Structures are given as structure tokens and as C-alpha cells.
Amino acid sequence: MSKSTNHPFEELLAAYSAGSLPLSQALCVSAHLEHCESCGQKLARLNRVGSELMQQLKPARASDELKNRMLDSLDSLTVDDIPPQHSVSANPSVPRCLNQFIDRGYDDLPWKRVSADIQSVELCRDSNGAKVELLKIKPGGSATTHTHLGDEYTVILEGSFSDEAGVYREGDFMVRGTGDQHTPVATQDRECICLAVTEGPVQFTGLFSRMLNPLIRRNYV
Amino acid sequence: MSSMTKRATPGDKLVALSACLARVANDRDKSAFAELFDHYAPQIRAYSLAREPGSDLVADDLVQEVMTRVWLKAASYNPGLANLNTWIFTLARNCRIDYLRRNSRYATEIDPTDMFNEMEDEGPDPFQLAQQSRVEESIREGLKQLPREQSEILTKVYLEGKSHQQASDELKLPLGTVKSRVRLALKKLEVLVVR
Incomplete structure (x- = not known):
């Protein structure tokens, strides 16, 4: 395990442990956890908090019917009754949580050109509309300065990059909020591959607040 | 002499339940499984009802999902990574995430199966x-x-x-x-x- 220096905030890790984090963000936390022993230890304790809270609930009696049905079914249960785990990718730098999208490694993905320095491939969308993608920055390449409409979650899977705030290495996790401006530059020695989750721009649907939408698109709110 | 009897602590209970799980893993012991069911099913139902009050069917489904995993995965559970109570919590949490994903109004292709560790042998350092x-x-x-x-x-x-x-x-x-x-x-x- 490499030693990452940028970690998810504590409350984000707690939401992951509670299972209340959107799955797209949970993917990023999960990818980070494969690199980070200290967050793994924190998570084990956060799970313990969940377990204690669950035990403090007033038990809700289960019917005899349910129990008998369960006991009668035991002999016929097979591994097909629970979701299968995905096979391991050929590339060890692909985190386990991404095996569902990446069969053979990064090279075989349908990369699309974003700029001279950057390629991207969309992996999926979350139910909240967030986009989950991989970004590949060529050695020494730069992502043009950009701001965000929603939060952007990034985990470095391979290589490293730096921006105004510092240097980020394999396993590092970062969140850039609305309006944060940054210019990531990949290091010279190799290309950098990141997992990036971007939340869609917020759209208000209320009668009054709909008038805010043009402002949001221009980044005023 | 009942007043002299020492009350079982949560720790004693956990030791007894862990022994039941070992019997399920090693001997496929159904009476041990029934003891686990008696203890955990009401907790799992309470956990489900905390999120969806009144939904008894959803709560019963969650019990079935979790206890199915207990039966099938008992042998791969690693007590060095989490105690039995915590394992049950993580299973209930994972099953609930999966249930919500399958029944969400807005579909997502993200499969949570490989995202949340289930305290099996290949996990992080114990x-x-x-x-x-x-x-x-x-x-x-x-x-x-x-x-x-x-x-x-x-x-x-x-x-x-x-x-x-x-x-x-x-x-x-x-x-x-x-x-x-x-x-x-x-x-x-x-x-x-x-x-």
C-alpha cells in the first residue's frame, strides 16, 4: 500500500460507512481505501459505530413464518442467490471497485480526446446525474484552468499531478467545490490516470427559484 | 438464588453467537443458524424500519437477504477484520444499498457489490x-x-x-x-x- 497524503473528509468516510453516500462518490472513497491503510482503520471503527447504533434500536420481532421459510430454504441456497463479484482486472492499478467497468486495463478503453493533453472515457452515470469518468493527462500535460458548477471528486489511479495547492500521488483523494479554480499539471515522467466524479449542475425546479437557473449557468450562485 | 446469577454481558452474548457462526461454517448446523436468526433478525428488521417505517415486507426481505449471506458466507467471514455484530451491520448496510439501487426511480449502472468490503479474507490488514x-x-x-x-x-x-x-x-x-x-x-x- 502506498502512503497517500490526501484523504476523504471524516464525515464523508462516515457517510460511506453508513451507506448513505451517493454510489458515484462511494466509488472514489472505495478506490482511495485500496491505497490507504489509515482510512481503512478509521472505516473499521466507523463500521463499529454503525453496528452499535443498530444494536441500540428496539428489536422488531420477526414472525415464525419468516423464520420457518428461511430455515426451509437453507438446503437449496447456492452462491447464485447472491450477486457475483467481478473478476479481477489484468492491470493491478485498476481498483477492485472499477473492475465492473474495466475488463482488461486502461489501454483498451475507448478514450476520447478532450484537449491536446487530455483524454477521457465516461464509465457511467449515478442516479443523481453525476458523471463518473477516467481522465488521462499526458506526461507534463495540463488540464486547462476550470471552475466547477458542482463538486468534483478525484482519485489518482496512476502517476501524479500537481496544481496550485500541491502535489498529488497514487491513491490521493481530493474534492474541488463549486467555484474552486485549479490547473492540474501531470508530472513529466509518466502519464496520469484519475477517476473523476462530477456532479451535474444544480437545476432548480420551483416557480421562483427557476429564475435562478440562468445565474447558475453563469456561475453566480 | 437468581439474584446471585451474573447477568450475561453483551460480550458473553457475542461469544455465544460467534460460536454459533462457527458451527454454521464448519458443520452447516441449522439449529445454530436458528439461534443467529433469533438474535439478528429483529435487529435487521429494526434497521430496515428505521429507514422505511411501516414497510414490514421490505424489512422481511432485508432479513432474508442478510441471513442468506450469513449462511453462504459464514466460512469466508474473517473475525480478525470485524466482530460478528459489525459483520452483520455491514451485510445489512450492503444489502440495503443494493435494494435501494434496484428500486430507485433513477437508474444507475454502478454495481455496489465490489465497493464495500464484506470482511472476507482478501480484505485489508486485520x-x-x-x-x-x-x-x-x-x-x-x-x-x-x-x-x-x-x-x-x-x-x-x-x-x-x-x-x-x-x-x-x-x-x-x-x-x-x-x-x-x-x-x-x-x-x-x-x-x-x-x-
Whole structure:
């Protein structure tokens, strides 16, 4: 395990442990956890908090019917009754949580050109509309300065990059909020591959607040 | 002499239940499984009802999903990674995530199966068992002493499955306050100290 220096905030890790984090963000936390022993230890304790809270609930009696049905079914249960785990990718730098999208490694993905320095491939969308993608920055390449409409979650899977705030290495996790401006530059020695989750721009649907939408698109709110 | 009988502590109960799980793993012992069911099914139902009050069918489904995994995965469960209570919590959480994903109004292709560790052998480095039970005790005691507003927020996030934003809407508190209450609670519980 490499030693990452940028970690998810504590409350984000707690939401992951509670299972209340959107799955797209949970993917990023999960990818980070494969690199980070200290967050793994924190998570084990956060799970313990969940377990204690669950035990403090007033038990809700289960019917005899349910129990008998369960006991009668035991002999016929097979591994097909629970979701299968995905096979391991050929590339060890692909985190386990991404095996569902990446069969053979990064090279075989349908990369699309974003700029001279950057390629991207969309992996999926979350139910909240967030986009989950991989970004590949060529050695020494730069992502043009950009701001965000929603939060952007990034985990470095391979290589490293730096921006105004510092240097980020394999396993590092970062969140850039609305309006944060940054210019990531990949290091010279190799290309950098990141997992990036971007939340869609917020759209208000209320009668009054709909008038805010043009402002949001221009980044005023 | 019943007043002289020592009351079983949560620790004693856990030892007995862990022995049941070992019998399920090694001997496919159905009566041991029934004991596990008697203890955990009401907890799992309560956990489900905390999120969806009144939905008894959903609660029964969750019991079936979790207990099916207990039967099938008993042999791969690694007690060095989490005690039995915590394993059951993570299974219930994972099954609930999967249920919500399958029944969500907005579909997503993200499959949570490989995202949440189920405390099986291939997991991260185990920690010391001795230290585990001490941490357990301190978390249990700490939860009793949390100010109400902090335990309320943990209940929302962990049991009712609310996002920080949803908790902020329901409690009519700024998002930042919700996050800082979670952080304060975790600090009091000493969850985040890595030794």
C-alpha cells in the first residue's frame, strides 16, 4: 500500500460507512481505501459505530413464518442467490471497485480526446446525474484552468499531478467545490490516470427559484 | 438464588453467537443458524424500519437477504477484520444499498457489490483482536454520553440512511452544521484516532 497524503473528509468516510453516500462518490472513497491503510482503520471503527447504533434500536420481532421459510430454504441456497463479484482486472492499478467497468486495463478503453493533453472515457452515470469518468493527462500535460458548477471528486489511479495547492500521488483523494479554480499539471515522467466524479449542475425546479437557473449557468450562485 | 446469577454481558452474548457462526461454517448446523436468526433478525428488521417505517415486507426481505449471506458466507467471514455484530451491520448496510439501487426511480449502472468490503479474507490488514474489543467498549460508552443533537445526527445518517443534505433539510440546519456535528460526534467517540 502506498502512503497517500490526501484523504476523504471524516464525515464523508462516515457517510460511506453508513451507506448513505451517493454510489458515484462511494466509488472514489472505495478506490482511495485500496491505497490507504489509515482510512481503512478509521472505516473499521466507523463500521463499529454503525453496528452499535443498530444494536441500540428496539428489536422488531420477526414472525415464525419468516423464520420457518428461511430455515426451509437453507438446503437449496447456492452462491447464485447472491450477486457475483467481478473478476479481477489484468492491470493491478485498476481498483477492485472499477473492475465492473474495466475488463482488461486502461489501454483498451475507448478514450476520447478532450484537449491536446487530455483524454477521457465516461464509465457511467449515478442516479443523481453525476458523471463518473477516467481522465488521462499526458506526461507534463495540463488540464486547462476550470471552475466547477458542482463538486468534483478525484482519485489518482496512476502517476501524479500537481496544481496550485500541491502535489498529488497514487491513491490521493481530493474534492474541488463549486467555484474552486485549479490547473492540474501531470508530472513529466509518466502519464496520469484519475477517476473523476462530477456532479451535474444544480437545476432548480420551483416557480421562483427557476429564475435562478440562468445565474447558475453563469456561475453566480 | 437468581439474584446471585451474573447477568450475561453483551460480550458473553457475542461469544455465544460467534460460536454459533462457527458451527454454521464448519458443520452447516441449522439449529445454530436458528439461534443467529433469533438474535439478528429483529435487529435487521429494526434497521430496515428505521429507514422505511411501516414497510414490514421490505424489512422481511432485508432479513432474508442478510441471513442468506450469513449462511453462504459464514466460512469466508474473517473475525480478525470485524466482530460478528459489525459483520452483520455491514451485510445489512450492503444489502440495503443494493435494494435501494434496484428500486430507485433513477437508474444507475454502478454495481455496489465490489465497493464495500464484506470482511472476507482478501480484505485489508486485520487489526489486533484485543484492541478491537477495547475500541468496541469505548464506542458503546461514548454513544451513551453524546449530546442529543450529535446522536440524533448519527441516527439520521447511519440508521435512516440520510445524506448530509437530507439531514440538513429535515433538521432545518445549515449543511455545514450537519457536517460539523458528525465530525464532533466522531471526535468524542475517538473513532478517528489511528494508533
